Amino acid sequence: MVETIIKTIIFDLDNTLHDAEFLTNRVVKKTIEVMITKGMNCNLEEGIEKFNQLLEKEPNNDKIRKLAAFFESEDEEIVNAGWDCYQNPEFKELLIYSDTNEVLGKLKGNYKLILVSQGSKDSQNKRIDALGIRDYFEEIYLPERGKKKEIFEEIFSNLGLDANQILVVGDRIDGELKIANELGMQTCRIARGKYKILEPRFQNEEPDFTINTLRGLYGVLNLKNDKLKVVLIGGGTGTSSILEGMKKYTDNITVVVNVTDTGRSSGLIRKDFNILAPGDARNCLIALSNSEKLLCDLFQYRFKNGGLEGHSFGNLFIAALADLTGSFENAIEEVSKILELKGRVLPSTFDNINICAELEDGTLLKEENAIIDRDNNEVYNRSPIRKVFHNPIAKANEKALKAIEEADLIVLSPGSLYTSIVSNLLVEGIPEAIGRSRGKKVYVCNIMSQVSQTYGYKASDHVDKIKDYLKCDLDFVILNNKDPDEELIESYKMENAHLIENDIDKIENSGISVIAEDFLDNVKERKILWEKKNLLRHDPDKISEVLAGLV
Template identity: 40%
Template sequence: MKVVAIGGGTGLSNLLRGLKELVPDYIEDLSAIVTVADNGGSSGRLREEMGIPAPGDVRNCIVALAEDEDILTKVFQYRFQEGEGLKGHSFGNLFLTVLTKITGNFLDAIETTSDILKIKGRIIPSTDENVDIVAKFSDGKIIKGETQITEYGKKLIAKIEKIWLEPEDVKAPAEAIEKILNADLIILGPGSLYTSIIPNLLVKEISTALVKSKAVKIYISNVMTQYGETDDYTVSDHIKAIEKTVGKHFIDYVIVNTKLPPNEVLERYIKEHAEPVVIDAANISKMGIKIYSDDLLDEGSYARHNPEKLNKMFIKIFNDIKSSTKVING
């Protein structure tokens, strides 16, 4: 299988950490297309001061695909706790910034860093241009910036009605389009709907290629809703938001988790105004989307997917795809 994963944040890096274990036995070619619209923390400071795309999500995905989580990988994830101008910065973000300035190209910086860490796949930004997310809320307020959108949403004054990029006409790297068009399987999510997944799809060339691609397209639904972004969203609501962005129905399968987090974890999330995403199977089926469901929950203090459990699900899906292809081809 040639597999492309699209997203950003913790969700994508966690997914990639699992998928790399399926290379090369099940996955012959693995690529990740990553959002660069983050404007908070270290990434936000480097964007503003150095005029480069946000490196944070790209860095996390590179580390996730590294063959071994050795000392060099830990160095790339090291975050300075002190030092004037350094405090809060990740070493990996600084490294990518320096390479971008030396080579004059963000894509070359990613490739060099990937070679150093010997990653099992390719990391490609959805655009190598500096870009911001802009959202219009139902109260008419227009908010610019990923961090600002999330914070405004948490006020629960209004919901996101429309979201776009500034500038709107940013280009996608040619390799990103090539990978999408040649993929056998394309995975969206898990991750923040409006600030990790959809920003990639707002790059028009990405959306066009996604619809044109003959790959099987899968959405991995989040375990919990996200305060200020997807309050009260069901699984089908997440899918509708994604397909509305692209402008066409294109998702074939959805993967959903069926197990609730432990009570102490669930109570903490509820206090933070998040709740388990409801699996509205009837609505999903009406959309012509096949549901793959199981206990996919990771252990620990966060309601996240377990990479090993997801891998078992993907192996089942790979086999189903191969079987259906054989039937079609006779």
């Protein structure tokens, strides 16, 4: 988020506030028709195909002149007629982005809003009026093509502000964002439309922030809506990733975490101290923390040798507090204060339980560590899981039930399907509370399979299993449709994990809305604390923008 107080926001228009591609398809056809009438040597289909190729490969270059040159029709009358038609379309209908009015309405009154859109004044005014957004802006500038830099310099001079008090939002890293960077303003790229394929070539084309929808500005500007009540159900690294982004939108976040872990540090602590597994709670506490980085790092620190080798300091700290305060619940509350938590972390149950699995061949696995079986390289050859259950049957944490019932948004987080997500749904009362809630119910599907639980599963298989235990309908399923780096895929293949196939039609046929976009974290080296391997995960900001937009 921005570190200084923003006072003015300058917006671009095309592909920032409305879908210019919607208009472009009609304009391209009309432009080609006009150029052919003036003598361009091609038919309509050939002209449209070539023009679209130019738009895709070189959107920032002189498209009209290159098109005419390709068909050996470089007469200035043809080029000028093409440019005039392309730059001055008719506006019978335009497609405004779904969040444009919401975001501009929220920002108006809190910031000075300025609109800058390059092109014919008559054309741009018609476009603004057709979109119905004129009243949001205190000032509107419509420079001719090639005059945008002069307008930005004029605005900067008139405002009398420090450059870093001005935020420029647009889609062109080689246009308005480059100009703003050169003037020292803060810049925010909205990565949609035809120019999202452009990569920065120079330092002055690097934006300070990148968002995928206008709602991403809430995170950039730290505009939280604490009336928005969000519940995340899960507990693993997938939950932590979403929390990183969601806490930019609201502090009213509750994480309902699993407590059945019996492996590694959590498992040893459960056995030695007879308390609930602290690992998932610890990860979510850190993700919601507002304390200094060193303190967060301390809670995630794992001892590397000696009698404490493999133990997390945070797990041991929670165990000690549970002993001092008399309960696991009190321990979590005290850690929340120490870490200055923005939100709450609630165990789904306070009962000391195990998750068990019955396999298709009848084999019974009596604890989480046996289900995961992480030391077995052939676990993917094991009989598939038929069903999972708790032993003994667990009763829900009443605070968790209340949070779920009052939530505006309930997110089943990415993570281990059975041992992280379904384990929470097995707790008596939780599925029923989700069903009673009026909140939107969303499942964020994993990117990769897990060899011990979901080997061979498609996205629809994950959804079907969730529905079996959820006992109510999902509103949305979120899928990543961006292929990860091949090197990372190969590292997963070595462990017999695979990229989950998005069989979208099957999910939609069951009445669930699917949101499939590029949600992949661009950071190539994400390490999980124990195994020290690269980890594919969802991008916290991308996923949270969409989640916040659902409500």
